[in-house]
Amino acid sequence: MFSIGKYLFSASFALAVAAGSVPVAMIASPAAASEIKYVVNNVPVTTYDINRRAAFLKLQNRKGNLNQMAADEMVEQTLRVAEINRLGIRITDEAVDAAFKRFAGSNKLSPAQMSDILNKAGITEAHFKDFIRSQMGWNQALSARFKSQGGTMSEQDVVRRMLQEGGNKPSATEYMLQQVIFVVPAAEKGKMGQRKREAEAMRARFNGCDSSREFAKGLLDVTVRDLGRVLAPELPPEWADQIKKTKTGGATAVKETDRGVEFIGICSSREVSDDRVAKMVFQSETKTDDQAGELDKKYIAELRKRARIVER
Structure with missing residues (x-):
């Protein structure tokens, strides 16, 4: 928006x-x-x-x-x-x-x-x-x-937009994502370079979400989080472009964050079209610069x- x-x-x-x-x-x-x-x-x-x-x-x-x-x-x-x-x-x-x-x-x-x-x-x-x-x-x-001010479309708004689009529901890519974090405490930022190299090494071996926890077992202070299903319009802005460019089974580039060093694994992706997708897509399209x-x-x-x- x-x-x-x-x-x-x-x-x-x-x-x-x-x-x-x-x-x-x-x-x-x-x-x-x-x-x-x-x-x-x-x-x-x-x-x-x-x-x-x-x-x-x-x-x-x-x-x-x-x-x-x-x-x-x-x-x-x-x-x-x-x-x-x-x-x-x-x-x-x-x-x-x-x-x-x-x-x-x-x-x-x-x-x-x-x-x-x-x-x-x-x-x-x-x-x-x-x-x-x-x-x-x-x-x-x-x-x-x-x-917080309820900036969402009503069901009536969604129906109206669908009729304007010829009654067709829009589709969006739904991703199953996994977050891998190499934790770097605030007091140990000097270790960022070392942790980044470790993350790069794990990312190079990444070939799907099923094996990531096994890879992480032998590493210190590494957290693997399943983020669940996320629709394309819901992707965090700082990760969205990389996630969209990464093939299923692959991982994004390594990024330094306030938590340490991390990357996102793309477990799976598929095109979906339902009422929730319609509402989200239409809503994102109506969030104008004027608003x-x-x-x-x-x-x-x-x-x-x-x-x-x-x-x-």
């Missing part, structure tokens, strides 16, 4: 980056000269933060009072981050780095080239990645709010109303 692209990158920004039109003059004063401009629920928003965002807006070719627009955006980002933390949503560094790499690649740049452009523009890679992290987390918060935008505005207005925002 809530695509990160909707919030992250405008077409004008992509064109500006691709063309390399970097406004070097926008580079702001050093962090040492930074002053607190706003305090949002006891969290400071500094002139350094605002200058970085103003440079970001300029690179997007936004018009208007960029400093005020940047200040408003940073206040709202602070509110979003606080809500993300309250909900217990955690976006890993790996997920942020992957999004950064994808955006650089979409502009035919390496991450290093992308970082150089952002730094010269006065934005900095760190500010841009903070922005990515906040938007990814906010997307999850919006989805949770949508579900997302409206919910975003209402959610932010609610957070602003409850917040204590002091301008210095």
Whole structure:
């Protein structure tokens, strides 16, 4: 429903980056000269933060009072981050780095080239990645709010959509999945490289879900979980593409997560078409950007109303 692209990158920004039109003059004063401009629920928003965002807006070719627009955006980002933390949503560094790499690649740049452009523009890679992290987390918060408000189709809506489609029920792929986790405690992150090699070795031997527990027996701190049947529209966004590309009996690439290192085994897959599938498919098709935008505005207005925002 809530695509990160909707919030992250405008077409004008992509064109500006691709063309390399970097406004070097926008580079702001050093962090040492930074002053607190706003305090949002006891969290400071500094002139350094605002200058970085103003440079970001300029690179997007936004018009208007960029400093005020940047200040408003940073206040709202602070509110979003606080809500993300309250909900217990955690976006890993790996997920942020992957999004950064994808955006650089979409502009035919390496991450290093992308970082150089952002730094010269006065934005900095760190500010841009903070922005990515906040938007990814906010997307999850919006989805949770949508579900909590009963954002589902009624049976009448499903019937109406089916009639519009000629009475045919849509189909979707149903996967039987298994999750293999090589646990890495938070205090032992230095072992991530070793655990990743172990996971890669097990993944290379993976030939179906029946034998995975046998492989795991001789390994320390390895958890094998049967995830059951999952329809394609229900797949976690961070795994969906890899799962869809992986053949039955195979496993996805190894991924670092907040739990450690893991991969997903595809035990089986089949095409199904029933009332539950129809409702889910039709519902996913009707979750528009307009709905997302409206919910975003209402959610932010609610957070602003409850917040204590002091301008210095």
